[in-house]
Amino acid sequence: MPKEKNVTLTVNGRQVTARLPSHRTLLEALRDLGFVDVKRGCEKGDCGACAVLVDGVAIDSCLTLAASVEGRAITTVAGLGDRDAPHPLQDAFAASGAVQCGYCTPGLIVAAQSLLNRTPEPTDDDIRLALSGNLCRCTGYAKIFDAVRAAARALRDGGDAR
Amino acid sequence: MIAEFELETPDRLDAALALLAGQDAGAGAALAGGTNLIVDLRSGRESPARVVDLGGIDALRGIEVGADAITLGARATVTDLLTSPEIAAHAPALVEAARVFAGQMVRNAATVAGNIACGSPAADLVPPLMTLDAEVTLASTTGERVVPLAEYFTGYRADVRRGDELITRIRWPRLPESSVHGFHKLARRKGDAITVVGVSVALSVAGGRCSRARIALGAVAPMVVRAPKAEAMLEGVALTPALIEDAARQAVEECTPIDDIRATAAYRRHCVHVLTRRLVTAAWDRLV
Numbered sequence: 001m002p003k004e005k006n007v008t009l010t011v012n013g014r015q016v017t018a019r020l021p022s023h024r025t026l027l028e029a030l031r032d033l034g035f036v037d038v039k040r041g042c043e044k045g046d047c048g049a050c051a052v053l054v055d056g057v058a059i060d061s062c063l064t065l066a067a068s069v070e071g072r073a074i075t076t077v078a079g080l081g082d083r084d085a086p087h088p089l090q091d092a093f094a095a096s097g098a099v100q101c102g103y104c105t106p107g108l109i110v111a112a113q114s115l116l117n118r119t120p121e122p123t124d125d126d127i128r129l130a131l132s133g134n135l136c137r138c139t140g141y142a143k144i145f146d147a148v149r150a151a152a153r154a155l156r157d158g159g160d161a162r
Numbered sequence: 163m164i165a166e167f168e169l170e171t172p173d174r175l176d177a178a179l180a181l182l183a184g185q186d187a188g189a190g191a192a193l194a195g196g197t198n199l200i201v202d203l204r205s206g207r208e209s210p211a212r213v214v215d216l217g218g219i220d221a222l223r224g225i226e227v228g229a230d231a232i233t234l235g236a237r238a239t240v241t242d243l244l245t246s247p248e249i250a251a252h253a254p255a256l257v258e259a260a261r262v263f264a265g266q267m268v269r270n271a272a273t274v275a276g277n278i279a280c281g282s283p284a285a286d287l288v289p290p291l292m293t294l295d296a297e298v299t300l301a302s303t304t305g306e307r308v309v310p311l312a313e314y315f316t317g318y319r320a321d322v323r324r325g326d327e328l329i330t331r332i333r334w335p336r337l338p339e340s341s342v343h344g345f346h347k348l349a350r351r352k353g354d355a356i357t358v359v360g361v362s363v364a365l366s367v368a369g370g371r372c373s374r375a376r377i378a379l380g381a382v383a384p385m386v387v388r389a390p391k392a393e394a395m396l397e398g399v400a401l402t403p404a405l406i407e408d409a410a411r412q413a414v415e416e417c418t419p420i421d422d423i424r425a426t427a428a429y430r431r432h433c434v435h436v437l438t439r440r441l442v443t444a445a446w447d448r449l450v
Contacts, residue, residue, distance in 0.1 A: 003166050022169035044201045045268050046354060060267040063200045067169055068215050111266050132353025133265015
């Protein structure tokens, strides 16, 4: 492939095409395309702020080339739900007070969703393992764990996470 | 910002090998999980003219459990290790290493072969693979060769792989019945931390004696190393606390740690002693 080409990404169910250099990371491409709910943090895979789902599995978008995920389903935190129809994880993070500055929250919700896709009834050890690549320097994680537990219950019971 | 390169996305192994053939060292780079390579591209530590993305090559995937051996495709991820009942049964220390490997997103992308190929002395999957006597298959357009993992590394971030070669498989013989395979990573945190000292031990017992002993040490030499003299002290005899203590002290003699930002050499030597003693003792106690 030449050093630049048209890349079609499927983001939150929507197809977007952009002319991208081959070295463009998924993080850079998504933010340039307006998906600014994906946060830029450490850019080396330590902080998890840039996490997105690719075919339901969370990866760091800063460590992924945009051209490598052409044709795969990319989901950002805004693709899970919005203010009018929030996802149970989004509801639970708000209701549990799991958000302070909020910068890590998109990545944490994406990482938690990746866990729940595979493990609908997670133990605290499962949650700890799933969130080990997301740094939050405000909350101390206790409320975040509360939120993930509540969302898992809500998703299983079809009930309300609040 | 990353320097420009040509990106190739072959869907067959032979096409990937052809793209790497004739590349000078450093001119072509294989991209698997990207969790090391993209960081190195961004920092300028790597600046290949061509990057060959292996993501579309299905032949490199999967975990195969045979009658005599277990084989990992080069693109098996760290998460694949964590979620495989076969790996839990046949290489439990590999699961322990996967549990303390970076964070979820990195584990979902990072591959076993990539952890080997990065050549870091702190690579967490390497000590448990070394105590299994794992072998690495290297392929190029001119054929394949198999290299024991214990002979794969030649120095700090240096190995026997040529620029036109790819790791395609990692394979190890099943451990004998009555074996214990352990790993301990010492680091500042359980997740998202670089190893200060990593020790893996594999011990087998037959007829009341230790029939096979392997000790591999991470982050205490320019590369992950075995401790063959310590292993030899354990093999062929029934272990006693005094013998285990002597072997653990011998393991210290077989590493060459340095002072760095994470720990001093003296602390690392102390930890090799303690962790080797603990892992061998725990293994022996479970086996007899």
